[in-house]
Ligand SMILES: Nc1ncnc2c1ncn2[C@@H]1O[C@H](COP(=O)(O)OP(=O)(O)O)[C@@H](O)[C@H]1O
């Protein structure tokens with residue numbers, strides 16, 4: 001028999017990926033499939049849960065076939081997923097009762113405002129570490145129970161299941177045998193008390209959610225169960241689960257307090273490991289559970305940017321300015337600077353540190369001399385500026401001046417974006433060889449549980465630098481750009497009056 005491999009299932013916002021890793025943490029085979037984004041009305045974003053499942057299981061089968069192995073040679077499966085996205089299904093039939101409401105969806109903004117007016121902001125922050133925003137699952141779940149005919153009654157009768165994407169995938173992989181989530185995913189629902197790591201009864205009452213529809217909360221690394229035999233012709237242990245950003249933090253081996261990573265995917269997510277302490281932010285960042293392994297919980301501070309690489313996708317699919325995401329780099333590099341153009345990609349509101357549900361995308365500074373290249377450059381800068389503002393907030397919270405940052409995610413492949421980012425920060429950023437750190441993190445979590453890897457120390461050595469980016473732009477120019485960026489953000493804010 002060949003060397004056994006670990007299978008990571010990475011269910012992202014725009015695509016499902018399956019990656020086989022070997023013992024050295026190297027990618028052996030990858031399969032990926034995009035799936036449908038559904039925009040029923042401005043500000044709403046949905047996925048079909050059955051498409052999430054079918055795309056995920058088909059890439060899993062495909063990658064095993066590509067490798068020419070059987071399920072017997074897969075030591076374990078690790079699952080990582082887009083977080084907060086909310087799915088409700090019928091316990092008996094297994095059929096979703098509504099589309100998945102995606103983390104980017106803003107339909108519950110008004111309800112969040114009402115909760116703020118009623119004075120719930122502080123309690124929610126204390127218990128969950130989160131900001132009161134439509135981003136998280138609780139208000140989306142309430143929306144489904146309130147708007148799908150018969151849902152509330154069925155929920156009261158214990159006939160429904162609620163889950164984030166991890167829960168849905170495990171349910172499907174085990175043919176309905178296991179109804180679980182892990183602490184990192186649970187911490188994004190706004191229903192988990194991050195200090196006790198239990199579903200919070202007061203919050204369940206506030207959001208009017210019956211406890212019996214919630215999954216059991218598990219650690220991030222343990223043998224939860226096995227896949228149904230019919231899927232891979234053999235049972236494979238499911239042994240790791242983590243939200244994609246926490247998985248990336250682990251995959252980047254940011255395992256000691258103070259270490260920071262930023263992922264440039266659909267959104268951008270900057271996380272700092274704070275060890276066993278749940279540090280409360282004074283600068284509008286989130287406190288979140290990073291993982292729980294061997295009974296020990298690790299927390300992180302997080303800054304979430306809703307639109308990162310998605311801004312590039314919008315140039316491609318919305319404006320049709322480019323044919324592929326990579327092309328943005330060539331176009332943006334064809335001009336020396338942004339020509340005075342600033343793009344705030346608040347296409348689904350602004351996340352940290354502004355948390356403005358009503359902000360919308362804004363392009364300012366356009367003149368007769370503005371070209372598609374300036375817009376492309378302003379797009380890359382818009383992504384980098386949002387991350388820059390998170391770093392400023394993180395520095396203020398942690399009391400550390402300049403952070404060493406590890407980057408990953410699809411858009412971190414762009415050297416130009418990474419250079420712009422380092423220019424804005426004024427410090428070095430480091431890109432590792434493996435950009436698929438999210439999947440790698442899930443693989444590590446699963447591999448640790450089944451003894452494929454013995455310890456975190458053993459894995460630590462597998463993290464290898466691809467390239468460092470050092471700041472090149474003078475600070476005066478950066479300060480001037482930051483001034484205009486802040487003006488542009490002001491224009492983007494509170495655009496929707498509802
Ligand atoms: N070479 C590239 N240059 C710039 N952006 C890129 C490049 N390759 C991919 N991207 C961007 O990266 C994003 C995809 O990253 P990925 O980590 O796969 O996202 P997700 O996990 O959120 O689905 C897309 O938004 C895409 O526009």
Ligand SMILES: O=P(O)(O)OC[C@H](O)CO
Pocket residue numbers: 011012013014081082083084103243244245265266267
């Ligand atoms: O799918 P990604 O990689 O954009 O990640 C989405 C985040 O988990 C949302 O919180």
